Amino acid sequence: MKTDVMMRHLKDSLKSLKRNGWMSVAAVSAVTVTLLLVGIFLALLANVNRVSSQVENDVRVRVSIQKGTTDKQQAALKKELENFAEVKSVQFRSASQELDNIIGSYGKQWQTFKGDQNPLNNVFVVDTKDAKDTIKVAKKADKLKHVSEATYGGAKAKQLFKTVATIQRWGLGFTILLLFVAVFLISNTIRITILSRRTEIGVMRLVGATNAYIRWPFLLEGAWTGLFGAVLPMLIVDFGYGLVTRNAPFTVAANGFSLYPNMPFLVWIDLALAVIGMVIGALGAVVSMRRFLKI
Amino acid sequence: MIQMKNVMKKYTNGVIAIKDLSLTVDPGEFLYVIGPSGAGKSTLIKMLYHELVPTSGTIQVGKYDFSTMSDKDVPYFRRGIGIVFQDFKLLPRLTVYENIAYAMEVIEARDEDIKPRVLHVLKLVGLEQKVRRFPSELSGGEQQRVSIARAIVNAPDVVIADEPTGNLDPDTSDGIMDILERINADGTTIIMATHNRELVNARPHRLLEIAGGRLVRDEEGGSYSDED
DSSP states (O other): OOHHHHHHHHHHHHHHHHHTHHHHHHHHHHHHHHHHHHHHHHHHHHHHHHHHHHHHHHTSEEEEEOTTOOHHHHHHHHHHHHTSTTEEEEEEEOHHHHHHHHHHHHOGGGGGGOGGGOOOOOEEEEEESSGGGHHHHHHHHHTSTTEEEEEOOHHHHHHHHHHHHHHHHHHHHHHHHHHHHHHHHHHHHHHHHHHTTHHHHHHHHHTTOOHHHHHHHHHHHHHHHHHHHHHHHHHHHHHHHHHHHHHSHHHHHHTTOOOOOHHHHHHHHHHHHHHHHHHHHHHHHHHHHGGGGOO | OEEEEEEEEEOTTSOEEEEEEEEEEOTTOEEEEEOOTTSSHHHHHHHHTTSSOOSEEEEEETTEETTTOOGGGHHHHHTTEEEEETTOOOOTTSOHHHHHHHHHHTTTOOHHHHHHHHHHHHHHTTOGGGTTOOGGGSOHHHHHHHHHHHHHTTOOSEEEEESTTTTSOHHHHHHHHHHHHHHHHTTOEEEEEOOOHHHHHHSOOEEEEEETTEEEEEETTOOOOTTO
16 A cells, blocks of 8 residues: 555544544543453463463472482483383483572572572472373382482362363453453444444545545554553553562462563563554454445 | 446335436537436436446446446446535535545545645636635535536546536526536536426436436437426
């Protein structure tokens, strides 16, 4: 499309948004309410997924190797673990790798334990072929020589998985429902503005405007509605999430999980809200335009 | 220019508005379409700019054969014709200039081409002094002149006018006819549906009379008879 024409459409769409006054405010408010809920759910779902994968890591069997075990003895222990029929893979993680992991998840205060101060053991992380064999493998591994301790997530993990799956299912369903509601609200609001411009559309068609040309200003108007409607939810979600991450680390970390750090997570959430807003706005406009564009 | 062959239009409610109508219009002709209310004039006019499609028969306008024309072609077809309505159909929120420029904008004309062309057609209809006025600030005759300017701004081959003087007093109607005849003198085909007996009799052109959906008269320089 020519730049002239695109600029005309952009100008027209903004003018129309202004001309429709309270109607536009109503549409923007509808988007605001919906996107606020969508934003909250997005942040929640993303963190539930994160925690879920952290829990998944926890249900592996972690076989701590006694301090002072030689490399040869460690290799022999690895072989023994790999020989278990239930075991899929055995991965070695040194004590310093373990510490780095903790520093990455829970903060730099753990750096004081680096080097000789490191209280952690080398570990073998054992993946089982089937999750239900975790307990059996842990028990068997615990009895092996040079093993200080073999642990697994256990019942706590099972319960958490169930909860996570429920939150994911309901959260996703609710988010999709919200998006439908938003498209419906926007399309209805835009339909009213279109109704008031029926003569205009009629004249456009009679002087030879293509459907695409007629559609553009409405589509852009819908996208603006979505974008403006996303501003407040972005601010509220940014502020709210900041508040949660400032106050939650201790309780969450105590359970062995961590939330996404504010940056760049909030940038992605904001971007997602802006894009979702624009897409549902434009979609709402297209839906309500269909019947006015017959030749 | 225009060819209609055995055209029939039946509405979904069963009413047959046009029956077996055949017609040829050459380029540059001026044509009146007359007939009583409900005779089928508006149906005929609407079929000419593809607002209505015939139930049977064929219509060809310029290079466009309606029986083979796709929906996508319709806007491009309409760019070759100008339409003038009895109720003007101007956009109230736009100025005179903007109303006319609009017809060029929607066909994606370049900004630098729009201004000189709009000013040219405004001069042609004698409204160059009212460029910044809104339709509500104009008289009926002036609004119809804006509507004619909009119809000819894209230099169409045909101008179709549906009762263009229907809402105007005799003097103003005369002024509108002057403009349409001037446009016609420049080579544009004019098809005008009208009820205006005085105008038709005072300015004779080819006359088509429709009655009961049929073409009952096609006469060069014809006039309203006493029975009409």
